Amino acid sequence: WRAWVSLSYANPVCPMPVNTAAGHLSYDIVLAACAITVALLSSRLAPLAGKRWVYPAIALLLGFSAAANTAAVIWPATKTPLVVPATLAGGAGSALLILLWCEIYSCLGAARVALYYALTIIGGVLLTFLLQGFREEYLYGVLIALPTLSAALAHRSYRCHIPAEDRPAASGRRLIPWKFFLILALFELVASYSSAAISAEHPSLIGSHSTWTTLVGGVLLFVWVWRFSSRLPLSTLYRAPAVLICCGLLIVPLFGIGGSVAGSFCTALGVMLFNALVLLFLCDIAKRFGVSALLLFGIEETLLLVSWAGRGAAEALDRQGLFGALGPAVGSVAAVAVIAIVTLLVLNKREIDERWGLAFLGKRATEEDERSRLAHRCAEVASRGRLTPREGEVLELLAEGKSLSGVASELIIAEGTAKAHTRHIYEKLGINTRQELLDLLMAES
Numbered sequence: 001w002r003a004w005v006s007l008s009y010a011n012p013v014c015p016m017p018v019n020t021a022a023g024h025l026s027y028d029i030v031l032a033a034c035a036i037t038v039a040l041l042s043s044r045l046a047p048l049a050g051k052r053w054v055y056p057a058i059a060l061l062l063g064f065s066a067a068a069n070t071a072a073v074i075w076p077a078t079k080t081p082l083v084v085p086a087t088l089a090g091g092a093g094s095a096l097l098i099l100l101w102c103e104i105y106s107c108l109g110a111a112r113v114a115l116y117y118a119l120t121i122i123g124g125v126l127l128t129f130l131l132q133g134f135r136e137e138y139l140y141g142v143l144i145a146l147p148t149l150s151a152a153l154a155h156r157s158y159r160c161h162i163p164a165e166d167r168p169a170a171s172g173r174r175l176i177p178w179k180f181f182l183i184l185a186l187f188e189l190v191a192s193y194s195s196a197a198i199s200a201e202h203p204s205l206i207g208s209h210s211t212w213t214t215l216v217g218g219v220l221l222f223v224w225v226w227r228f229s230s231r232l233p234l235s236t237l238y239r240a241p242a243v244l245i246c247c248g249l250l251i252v253p254l255f256g257i258g259g260s261v262a263g264s265f266c267t268a269l270g271v272m273l274f275n276a277l278v279l280l281f282l283c284d285i286a287k288r289f290g291v292s293a294l295l296l297f298g299i300e301e302t303l304l305l306v307s308w309a310g311r312g313a314a315e316a317l318d319r320q321g322l323f324g325a326l327g328p329a330v331g332s333v334a335a336v337a338v339i340a341i342v343t344l345l346v347l348n349k350r351e352i353d354e355r356w357g358l359a360f361l362g363k364r365a366t367e368e369d370e371r372s373r374l375a376h377r378c379a380e381v382a383s384r385g386r387l388t389p390r391e392g393e394v395l396e397l398l399a400e401g402k403s404l405s406g407v408a409s410e411l412i413i414a415e416g417t418a419k420a421h422t423r424h425i426y427e428k429l430g431i432n433t434r435q436e437l438l439d440l441l442m443a444e445s
Helices: 002-010 017-022 024-040 054-074 076-105 110-131 136-161 178-194 196-201 212-228 240-255 259-289 293-301 304-320 324-346 349-355 367-385 389-399 404-411 415-429 434-444
Strands: none
Touching: 002 024, 002 054, 002 076, 002 110, 002 136, 017 024, 017 054, 017 076, 024 076, 024 293, 024 304, 054 076, 054 136, 076 110, 076 136, 076 259, 076 293, 110 212, 110 259, 178 240, 178 259, 178 293, 178 304, 178 324, 212 259, 240 259, 240 324, 259 293, 367 389, 367 415, 367 434, 389 404, 389 415, 389 434, 404 415, 415 434
């Protein structure tokens, strides 16, 4: 998909009359709209990889989008009537393909996700560079075939390499890390604002698809996971992208190291690496907490529209000429200040470790620490709900996932008594199901 979108929309090397007429923004809007629709319907659609219709649908939608451009080249009169259906097909097919692969990633461990994601980035860039040398007639054929190949590989990966016990199931949980989405949106906004002019002048250098920035980021991620993850877990480096972005905005231009190109490169690299951390984080949440990957990644994909807002803001400020010659400097200082403050307040130790228990590619908290944190959360909820000591014990056992018979056996009471205690707990806490109890404990953390 990375090679397909780079050669179809981001940096086409052959005529794409339908895509050019529609514009990249229209494609992104359709993609975001379809992604959020899938997110809202995640409880019904999950697991998407288990739906037989999704694979041919992706191949047909993206294949039609590429074929429409081929038809418009051969028969120019068909361009106008094909713009709307081709854009809708391209955006919808891309959303389904992205969410399909993200759902498959969420079935894997963190190390495999990081390695496969890094290899995907590297492979996408290299394939794009290779295909750019194809003759036009061959390239059009490849663009029609690539989505089918990607969908077929996704089908094989899910059916042959994901054990049945690790496959996602339909889930109604709504545990959403809004703070991380806020940070990602902020980084995207700042990066697109700061590199608006550079990305237009050097499209193969700066960008979120197959560019030199993504290639360098993919190589760095791969080397880090392969060689250094045991000594330096990625979860300890969650602020590194913010440091890179600040360097690109302020330090590099201040000392004249490579000019604005180097600064934009650092900024784009920081955003790309934070995107990788967010991918690992969302996969970890989906796997450990049973939240639908379609919900999490559907929301995450809508943030691609933020980059358009950043570019629009940069163009508007340039036209207005605010602050005169000092405009870029004032914008950079303001962006650095906002990033520093928000990162320190939101991406803190408590949010990363205590609330979510994250330790990508490193050692997780010990079982005793996990139990201690769970007991602490239960004690706080019991105190606020004015539960009796016995009800507090039942609450903790329920939080550990024990059934009513398991609770009765653990406390040496009748199962009917355990059921009565559970009913009283739900009444005092104002909830009705165990799922609501688990969500309440997560909110308490």
